[in-house]
Amino acid sequence: MSASSPYNAIVIGAGANGLVAAHYLARAGKRVLVVEQHQTPDLSADIGWVPPRIIRDLDLSDLRIEAPDPWITIPLAGGGTLELARDVARSAEAIRRVSPTDAAKWPDFCARMRALATVLERLYLVPPPDIETRDPRELARIAGLGFYVRRLGKQTVIDLARILPMSIAELLDDWFESDALKGALGALGIWHLKQGPRSGGTAFNFLHHHVGSPAGVFRPARSNITEVLARKSGVEIRRGAHATVVAKNGRAIGVVVDPGGESILAPVVVSSAPPRATLQPVAIELDPEFARAVGNIRARAIVARGTLAAEQQPAYWNLCIAPSLEYLERAYDDAKYGKDSAAPYVELQRTNGRLEVHVQYVPSGDHSDLVPRVARALDIEAQRLRLEPATESLYHEELTLDQILFMRPVPGWSRYRMPIEGLYLCGSGTHPGGGIPGAAGRNAAREIV
Amino acid sequence: MAKRYDVIIIGGGHNGLVTAAYLARAGKQVLVLERRPRVGGAAVTEEIFPGFKFSMFSYVVSLLRPEIIRDLDLPRHGLHILPLESTVTPMENGDYLAAWSDHDDTRRELYRHSPRDAEAYDEYGRLMHFMAQAVKPILGMVPPDPTSFAPGDLAALLRLGKHFRGLGAERLHALVKLMTMSSADFLDEWFETDVLKATKSASGIIGTFLGPRSPGTAYVLLHHYMGELDGVFRAWGFAKGGTGAVSESIASAARAFGAEIRCDAGVTKVLVRGERATGVVLEDGTEIPASTVVSSLDPRRTFLQLVDARHLPSEFVADITRFKFRGSSGKVNIALAGLPTFTCMPDGAGGKLHRGAVSISPSMEYVERAYDDAKYGEFSRRPYMDIVFPSVIDPGMAPPGKHVMSIFVQYAPYRLNGGWTDAKREAFGDAVVNTVESFAPGFKSLILHRQVITPVDIERITGLSEGNIFAGELALQQLFFLRPAPGWAKFATPLRGYYQAGSGTHPGGGIMGASGRLAALRILKDSA
Numbered sequence: 001m002s003a004s005s006p007y008n009a010i011v012i013g014a015g016a017n018g019l020v021a022a023h024y025l026a027r028a029g030k031r032v033l034v035v036e037q038h039q040t041p042d043l044s045a046d047i048g049w050v051p052p053r054i055i056r057d058l059d060l061s062d063l064r065i066e067a068p069d070p071w072i073t074i075p076l077a078g079g080g081t082l083e084l085a086r087d088v089a090r091s092a093e094a095i096r097r098v099s100p101t102d103a104a105k106w107p108d109f110c111a112r113m114r115a116l117a118t119v120l121e122r123l124y125l126v127p128p129p130d131i132e133t134r135d136p137r138e139l140a141r142i143a144g145l146g147f148y149v150r151r152l153g154k155q156t157v158i159d160l161a162r163i164l165p166m167s168i169a170e171l172l173d174d175w176f177e178s179d180a181l182k183g184a185l186g187a188l189g190i191w192h193l194k195q196g197p198r199s200g201g202t203a204f205n206f207l208h209h210h211v212g213s214p215a216g217v218f219r220p221a222r223s224n225i226t227e228v229l230a231r232k233s234g235v236e237i238r239r240g241a242h243a244t245v246v247a248k249n250g251r252a253i254g255v256v257v258d259p260g261g262e263s264i265l266a267p268v269v270v271s272s273a274p275p276r277a278t279l280q281p282v283a284i285e286l287d288p289e290f291a292r293a294v295g296n297i298r299a300r301a302i303v304a305r306g307t308l309a310a311e312q313q314p315a316y317w318n319l320c321i322a323p324s325l326e327y328l329e330r331a332y333d334d335a336k337y338g339k340d341s342a343a344p345y346v347e348l349q350r351t352n353g354r355l356e357v358h359v360q361y362v363p364s365g366d367h368s369d370l371v372p373r374v375a376r377a378l379d380i381e382a383q384r385l386r387l388e389p390a391t392e393s394l395y396h397e398e399l400t401l402d403q404i405l406f407m408r409p410v411p412g413w414s415r416y417r418m419p420i421e422g423l424y425l426c427g428s429g430t431h432p433g434g435g436i437p438g439a440a441g442r443n444a445a446r447e448i449v
Numbered sequence: 450m451a452k453r454y455d456v457i458i459i460g461g462g463h464n465g466l467v468t469a470a471y472l473a474r475a476g477k478q479v480l481v482l483e484r485r486p487r488v489g490g491a492a493v494t495e496e497i498f499p500g501f502k503f504s505m506f507s508y509v510v511s512l513l514r515p516e517i518i519r520d521l522d523l524p525r526h527g528l529h530i531l532p533l534e535s536t537v538t539p540m541e542n543g544d545y546l547a548a549w550s551d552h553d554d555t556r557r558e559l560y561r562h563s564p565r566d567a568e569a570y571d572e573y574g575r576l577m578h579f580m581a582q583a584v585k586p587i588l589g590m591v592p593p594d595p596t597s598f599a600p601g602d603l604a605a606l607l608r609l610g611k612h613f614r615g616l617g618a619e620r621l622h623a624l625v626k627l628m629t630m631s632s633a634d635f636l637d638e639w640f641e642t643d644v645l646k647a648t649k650s651a652s653g654i655i656g657t658f659l660g661p662r663s664p665g666t667a668y669v670l671l672h673h674y675m676g677e678l679d680g681v682f683r684a685w686g687f688a689k690g691g692t693g694a695v696s697e698s699i700a701s702a703a704r705a706f707g708a709e710i711r712c713d714a715g716v717t718k719v720l721v722r723g724e725r726a727t728g729v730v731l732e733d734g735t736e737i738p739a740s741t742v743v744s745s746l747d748p749r750r751t752f753l754q755l756v757d758a759r760h761l762p763s764e765f766v767a768d769i770t771r772f773k774f775r776g777s778s779g780k781v782n783i784a785l786a787g788l789p790t791f792t793c794m795p796d797g798a799g800g801k802l803h804r805g806a807v808s809i810s811p812s813m814e815y816v817e818r819a820y821d822d823a824k825y826g827e828f829s830r831r832p833y834m835d836i837v838f839p840s841v842i843d844p845g846m847a848p849p850g851k852h853v854m855s856i857f858v859q860y861a862p863y864r865l866n867g868g869w870t871d872a873k874r875e876a877f878g879d880a881v882v883n884t885v886e887s888f889a890p891g892f893k894s895l896i897l898h899r900q901v902i903t904p905v906d907i908e909r910i911t912g913l914s915e916g917n918i919f920a921g922e923l924a925l926q927q928l929f930f931l932r933p934a935p936g937w938a939k940f941a942t943p944l945r946g947y948y949q950a951g952s953g954t955h956p957g958g959g960i961m962g963a964s965g966r967l968a969a970l971r972i973l974k975d976s977a
Contacts, residue, residue: 131613131614131621132614132617132618132621150595150596150598154596154936157595157596158596158931158935158936161595161926161930161931161935162926162931162935163926165629165664165665165924165925165926166926170773174771195664198663198824199631199662199663199664200629200659200663200664200665200924200925201629201664201665289619296638298634326825329824333821336662336817337814337817400629400630400664401628401629401630401664402625402626402629402630402634402664407622407625407626411618411619411622411625411626412618412619412622
């Protein structure tokens with residue numbers, strides 16, 4: 001350990017995961033420095049379930065979690081809209097106008113999905129099961145998880161095995177007939193994913209984004225978690241500085257910051273940056289097999305986000321342009337061949353006085369037609385729209401079945417600890433992944449402590 | 450008084466015949482009832498045009514379980530496999546990619562495209578070999594029910610967990626990847642040569658309604674890899690006399706053990722009395738009693754057509770109704786005046802080209818776009834094809850100097866926009882022929898006859914629902930303890946005395962016979 005360093009740990013990134021990790025470490029008595037490359041927090045990233053455990057542990061009493069009602073507004077082909085309320089019965093009433101059979105199935109669907117999301121919630125608040133372990137405590141823990149799942153009943157076990165590998169299209173086609181309903185629900189299955197609704201594993205992605213939401217609400221909640229964490233005292237945050245891990249002889253010794261090139265030493269470095277970006281600068285210290293696995297991480301850009309200048313407060317909270325599963329699938333076809341969707345999936349979310357835009361599919365490449373296309377989908381003037389295509393997966397690593405649990409961020413290294421001593425990951429690229437702000441940060445900090 | 454049978458087996462496809470042979474071997478009085486004039490189901494050889502014999506549907510062999518070949522002594526009953534030695538993929542730019550029977554030749558050929566891939570090829574081969582070995586014990590295992598608390602199921606689950614952990618971390622991870630990834634993503638981790646990836650990924654889409662970029666296709670890749678190393682067969686091969694000869698050899702073994710096989714005997718209904726199966730009714734109304742009835746047909750026909758739904762739990766009926774078939778492949782059988790010349794290899798590599806397979810999979814995008822057409826209800830305008838010339842290896846299949854050509858084609862969706870008509874079938878045949886012509890100019894002028902088979906034809910002729918060649922999609926959610934339905938993957942059915950033995954049960958698909966064998970073992974255990 002370096003005697004000259006005032007810090008016990010340096011955390012790279014002041015997003016929700018980095019800050020949660022930092023505060024858990026501080027709570028355990030560590031002196032922590034957080035280094036963040038941007039001057040201001042990215043508020044648009046605060047989407048997803050904040051586990052209540054974190055709110056309690058870190059005493060985030062001023063956390064504000066939005067609960068829009070209706071949670072989604074779906075324009076209908078023949079004019080008018082379908083609005084789904086937080087109340088399952090009221091949603092069913094609304095669905096009845098487009099399809100009585102779908103309305104009849106809605107409560108059962110909501111309950112079944114809720115049961116599965118509960119299983120994921122349980123899995124997400126602990127490190128992923130280490131299936132190679134010989135440690136009796138870990139084996140007991142895995143057995144405990146298995147027993148927990150089986151106690152939920154036969155139907156849930158079967159649903160888990162059947163539904164997780166499925167495509168969201170297949171799942172929704174099993175239940176519903178309304179294109180408008182299936183399109184809006186299906187969009188959650190492809191959220192941040194370079195897959196179409198007919199691709200296997202998109203049903204899992206759908207459930208992943210259902211965690212933390214009440215039955216019948218299929219959009220992750222927004223909160224002000226990053227802002228609340230940034231205000232909270234206990235850790236030092238340095239903004240406007242990009243940190244790179246420095247390692248020597250197989251152990252992390254600190255970071256070097258840019259601009260300035262100053263070295264800051266600490267025995268523990270925790271990175272909430274994408275796994276590949278964190279590990280590539282220290283590749284020389286890595287085993288070639290591990291380096292190859294890092295190189296194979298799929299984290300392809302697929303989303304553009306931005307804002308819409310509103311003339312007046314719109315009548316909806318959340319407007320979804322995904323008229324059918326086929327619309328989404330065709331949007332994906334363009335992306336398969338490296339082009340922005342000609343007719344993209346667009347979602348508008350009203351939050352805190354601004355209108356945020358989420359667009360898919362936007363793979364890396366030429367985006368010259370993107371703004372007019374999105375404007376056309378929304379039927380607005382293009383000048384009101386400001387979009388920023390991502391250059392990499394905003395989840396740091398795509399949430400596909402081969403990149404979750406013990407396979408995330410790379411197979412066999414899912415316990416936040418990296419093969420370089422003193423280096424840890426705690427971002428969306430680790431279990432449980434994006435869309436659950438703070439969960440990875442908490443799991444990582446607990447492993448470190 | 451008519452002869453009393455212990456077991457009646459509905460369907461004389463290869464699985465039904467395997468079940469029959471094993472049961473007869475154990476001393477049961479067995480009767481096999483086949484609707485068509487000949488046994489084999491989708492593994493039949495027919496003289497479609499005078500003098501030209503075709504493996505009408507299924508055309509290559511490799512997955513047939515070695516224990517079945519041993520137990521039933523199939524070589525003595527006429528089974529003879531001729532190796533299929535190579536694969537050549539013509540490319541759009543006039544070049545080609547070849548995989549030869551000689552490993553060094555293949556490496557040299559790959560080196561020409563990418564030294565890096567030539568290096569990776571061996572390591573990839575070793576991994577796939579190992580993974581296939583690792584999965585194989587599961588093919589011969591009755592799937593345990595993870596929702597059951599019965600000691601037998603728990604013990605089997607534990608054994609399974611131990612087996613997988615025994616693989617070691619690296620291979621366990623590779624297995625997870627193979628079970629969940631798309632073949633395109635999986636191959637991207639290994640290779641850079643597009644045409645190599647396209648050709649390899651093609652075996653991941655066979656029989657599925659998925660494209661190479663769809664997750665789940667890496668498993669089908671592995672499923673097809675299992676045949677390539679069985680020790681018994683060095684590689685994929687033809688049965689001498691066509692795939693019908695495989696069925697005939699199993700039938701012959703079954704008869705030798707005392708089984709009776711009746712053709713032109715379609716079953717319309719399973720007789721049920723006191724909530725148990727008691728026999729069958731034939732198309733002509735004849736009732737044949739038996740204490741055990743086995744259906745080797747696919748799950749839809751086994752449970753929704755042969756049996757009245759009121760004899761089955763409604764939840765089970767719902768599961769079977771949901772079971773996906775979605776046939777996606779067609780077949781074009783062609784009688785040729787001579788062998789076509791491919792632009793990419795005018796000399797045919799001294800005849801090697803025609804002794805092997807020709808894969809029309811020039812690029813990843815080509816195969817993916819073929820899928821896109823099907824996704825929206827059209828047949829592929831430029832389809833993926835696997836072409837073989839069986840008469841080159843087995844001259845008895847065609848008159849002297851003439852040849853037969855078998856083209857497996859994907860995609861041809863069962864649910865075509867507007868439905869399949871005679872005109873659509875011919876248009877599909879034209880798309881196939883024109884695509885071949887573009888790689889082998891002059892091919893069309895060699896055609897003497899052609900037979901075009903769509904998924905609707907497969908369904909009509911063989912009975913396979915929606916023309917799915919695996920009797921149900923090989924998707925992760927339809928495998929192992931979920932095949933064909935959760936809780937009923939152990940060959941028994943909710944109806945007492947009624948069993949299932951077709952490819953719609955674990956492990957399913959290909960001329961493998963594993964389902965038929967496992968079903969027979971289950972029946973013997975239950976009757977012991």
